[in-house]
Amino acid sequence: MRKFLNGPWVLLMPTLIILTCVVLLPLLLSLWTSFTPFKLTKPDTLYRFVGFRNYERLIGDIDFWIAFGRTVLFLAIALNLELVFGLGIALLINKITYGQRTLRTLMMFPMMFSPILVGFQWKYIFNDNIGLMNNFLREFGVIQPIPWLVDGILANVSIMAAEIWSSTSVFAILLLAGLLGIPKDPIEAAKVDGCNSWQVFKNITLPFLMPFVFIAMTIRSLDVARAYDIVQMMTGGGPAKRTELLWTLISRTGYVDAKMGMANAMSYISIFLSIAFTFFFFYKLVEARQRLSYE
Amino acid sequence: MMLRLFLSLILAVSFFGSFSAKAETELWGDFSGVTLRVKLIGGGQYEGLYNEVIPWWEENTGGKIEIVTQKNHFELDKEIKKDIASGNLDFCVASNHTSFASQYGNIYTDLNNIMPASVLADYTPLILEHSTVDGRLVQMPRHSDVSNLYYQKSLYEDADNKANFKAKYGYDLTPPETWDQVKDQAIFFSNPPDFYGTQYVGKEEAIAGRFYELVIANGGALFDEDYRPIFNSPAGVEALQWFIDLYNAKAVPDGVLNYLWDDTGLGFASGTIAMNLDWAGWAGFFNDPENSKVAGDIGLVRAPMGSGGLRTGWSGSHSFSMTESCPDKEAAASFLWALTSNKAQMIEARGGLSPTRPAIWDAIIAEKKAEGDEFMLMVFETFKMSLAEDAFTPPLIPEWIEFTNVLYPELQAAILGDKSPEDALAIASKKATEIMEDAGYF
Numbered sequence: 001m002r003k004f005l006n007g008p009w010v011l012l013m014p015t016l017i018i019l020t021c022v023v024l025l026p027l028l029l030s031l032w033t034s035f036t037p038f039k040l041t042k043p044d045t046l047y048r049f050v051g052f053r054n055y056e057r058l059i060g061d062i063d064f065w066i067a068f069g070r071t072v073l074f075l076a077i078a079l080n081l082e083l084v085f086g087l088g089i090a091l092l093i094n095k096i097t098y099g100q101r102t103l104r105t106l107m108m109f110p111m112m113f114s115p116i117l118v119g120f121q122w123k124y125i126f127n128d129n130i131g132l133m134n135n136f137l138r139e140f141g142v143i144q145p146i147p148w149l150v151d152g153i154l155a156n157v158s159i160m161a162a163e164i165w166s167s168t169s170v171f172a173i174l175l176l177a178g179l180l181g182i183p184k185d186p187i188e189a190a191k192v193d194g195c196n197s198w199q200v201f202k203n204i205t206l207p208f209l210m211p212f213v214f215i216a217m218t219i220r221s222l223d224v225a226r227a228y229d230i231v232q233m234m235t236g237g238g239p240a241k242r243t244e245l246l247w248t249l250i251s252r253t254g255y256v257d258a259k260m261g262m263a264n265a266m267s268y269i270s271i272f273l274s275i276a277f278t279f280f281f282f283y284k285l286v287e288a289r290q291r292l293s294y295e
Numbered sequence: 296m297m298l299r300l301f302l303s304l305i306l307a308v309s310f311f312g313s314f315s316a317k318a319e320t321e322l323w324g325d326f327s328g329v330t331l332r333v334k335l336i337g338g339g340q341y342e343g344l345y346n347e348v349i350p351w352w353e354e355n356t357g358g359k360i361e362i363v364t365q366k367n368h369f370e371l372d373k374e375i376k377k378d379i380a381s382g383n384l385d386f387c388v389a390s391n392h393t394s395f396a397s398q399y400g401n402i403y404t405d406l407n408n409i410m411p412a413s414v415l416a417d418y419t420p421l422i423l424e425h426s427t428v429d430g431r432l433v434q435m436p437r438h439s440d441v442s443n444l445y446y447q448k449s450l451y452e453d454a455d456n457k458a459n460f461k462a463k464y465g466y467d468l469t470p471p472e473t474w475d476q477v478k479d480q481a482i483f484f485s486n487p488p489d490f491y492g493t494q495y496v497g498k499e500e501a502i503a504g505r506f507y508e509l510v511i512a513n514g515g516a517l518f519d520e521d522y523r524p525i526f527n528s529p530a531g532v533e534a535l536q537w538f539i540d541l542y543n544a545k546a547v548p549d550g551v552l553n554y555l556w557d558d559t560g561l562g563f564a565s566g567t568i569a570m571n572l573d574w575a576g577w578a579g580f581f582n583d584p585e586n587s588k589v590a591g592d593i594g595l596v597r598a599p600m601g602s603g604g605l606r607t608g609w610s611g612s613h614s615f616s617m618t619e620s621c622p623d624k625e626a627a628a629s630f631l632w633a634l635t636s637n638k639a640q641m642i643e644a645r646g647g648l649s650p651t652r653p654a655i656w657d658a659i660i661a662e663k664k665a666e667g668d669e670f671m672l673m674v675f676e677t678f679k680m681s682l683a684e685d686a687f688t689p690p691l692i693p694e695w696i697e698f699t700n701v702l703y704p705e706l707q708a709a710i711l712g713d714k715s716p717e718d719a720l721a722i723a724s725k726k727a728t729e730i731m732e733d734a735g736y737f
Contacts, residue, residue, distance in 0.1 A: 040376040040380040041376055041693070043382065130565075143488070145548075149550055239710075240705075240707035252700060256372075
């Protein structure tokens with residue numbers, strides 16, 4: 001006991017206590033609720049254990065799995081497009097010799113808007129009746145208004161556009177940091193050896209950037225749930241569930257229907273999605289770093 | 296529970312400008328040192344009341360009001376559900392609604408035991424009945440809502456419109472009496488994308504409520520006596536088909552399935568909608584030239600009838616409740632009374648909201664007559680009649696909101712053509728059955 005009190009455990013204790021209170025206990029509580037029919041408006045239901053009933057129901061719930069699949073697709077497309085646009089912006093800004101700081105600041109503006117505000121803005125832009133997009137298209141002869149937020153594909157594209165606008169700068173900033181850290185020598189040596197710009201980018205710049213790409217991907221894959229506010233503002237997951245993502249479904253189940261036990265069961269299933277994305281990106285990050293050190 | 300002795304019950308006559316309402320039982324007291332924490336519905340339409348009544352109550356009682364939360368009703372609903380779950384009910388008074396109240400269990404006190412009978416006698420009995428959950432009066436009604444049909448008058452006075460409509464449909468173009476006529480006229484007036492015959496709220500409880508009232512007007516019902524869903528019926532299919540037909544005919548804007556109340560209100564005010572079923576509270580806005588392009592050109596008729604010969608009349612009341620955990624129930628009772636008093640209701644009635652006290656109906660109608668405000672007079676007379684003869688609440692059960700959440704995506708799917716109305720209602724009915732089974736109704 002004395003050894004324990006004098007050992008490193010004593011130093012770790014404050015951290016362990018804080019982590020237990022702030023992370024572990026809420027996680028355990030929410031895990032417990034997923035095995036109960038807990039309703040917010042009926043606190044007594046927190047103590048009624050129903051085993052895997054919520055999970056069993058979810059396994060047979062086609063709406064949940066469609067929302068799950070749509071969320072995976074949304075994440076995959078949005079993250080990749082954000083990467084492409086972010087990389088493009090970072091490369092362009094990296095070329096600039098005058099006003100780079102101002103541009104970097106301007107680039108971060110979309111990040112400063114709250115997601116709710118972004119949702120409102122883009123809902124207005126894509127409004128079929130008074131929206132900027134349809135009015136703009138009308139100038140070019142598109143008389144019939146396009147139902148951006150109603151059509152199954154267009155509604156998802158519209159939401160993705162808002163999300164990409166809002167978050168591309170995260171990628172751009174992280175990748176720009178990577179670009180600024182690339183040593184100049186290999187690039188200059190490659191140019192002396194006769195490599196063109198594409199060859200320099202493909203064989204030198206990109207391998208150096210890959211660890212930053214996967215760090216950005218990991219951060220964004222966890223952070224992309226912020227898009228909940230955007231989706232909620234623009235379509236609320238509708239119409240007819242055409243834009244339903246896990247976040248809107250879980251929120252409605254938990255807070256509007258007050259079925260927090262079921263909502264937490266959904267959350268625990270969706271956590272596997274986050275773990276899968278995070279694991280994949282970390283794996284790729286390690287791989288990229290190893291390749292870089294070999295080279 | 297009896298009120299403390301120092302609480303004064305005064306029978307007084309209240310005056311509103313130059314018009315007097317009937318005698319009102321007032322509920323003042325000395326509440327010096329008492330601070331009531333309150334959670335209120337926010338938004339421009341609602342906050343004017345607080346600006347007037349809170350200082351008035353504080354001045355007369357010596358008590359203080361601390362507004363803990365002021366947000367829209369759906370956000371407030373979520374917050375209160377979280378409060379219930381955490382057991383953190385550290386407020387005394389909260390905004391409520393007849394459609395929401397039954398969800399909250401026993402957190403709100405039974406006002407039958409708090410409010411003197413003479414105070415309750417000042418409110419419309421039917422509205423108090425709708426404010427009662429499981430025999431407990433848990434709300435003091437603030438104002439009532441029902442919808443009637445606003446329309447652009449000039450469209451109906453236009454000679455070409457009259458002639459063309461008669462030639463096409465075989466009957467005269469007059470403000471509609473039935474929902475079938477609304478459909479004919481909406482299709483007739485529509486000229487998309489510049490002008491639409493009508494519109495409807497297209498998501499969440501809003502469209503579920505509109506569907507519900509049309510099912511009733513068509514002679515159907517949502518549930519039987521045991522709360523088994525029965526809306527998958529000819530009346531239900533007919534109601535849903537009405538929404539589908541208007542959407543397919545482009546007689547409503549394409550984005551209508553994302554519309555809520557602000558969208559339809561602002562849409563009608565923009566002058567691009569011929570007819571609009573909407574609440575009383577919008578009347579003043581619609582007729583205000585600063586906000587509305589149709590100001591001065593608005594007609595209003597009672598909500599039309601469905602095929603069952605009944606008028607639509609989905610109704611509810613905004614209200615205030617007192618928590619069971621409130622440590623100062625006497626002060627809270629006094630504040631509840633003040634928030635729904637003659638003075639308070641007259642303030643809101645002047646903004647177009649429908650009072651829950653019969654005396655205020657008389658007073659506001661007299662005031663508008665004296666002012667020569669023909670439009671608002673028409674509004675109040677129409678809504679008074681509608682509330683008296685057509686209004687009905689949704690089922691006052693805790694599962695109402697959860698039920699609407701399984702119903703509305705299916706309605707939307709049918710409107711968009713993803714499913715047939717029969718299939719959509721069958722799926723909604725199956726999900727609703729599960730909800731009611733889980734809740735122990737059968």
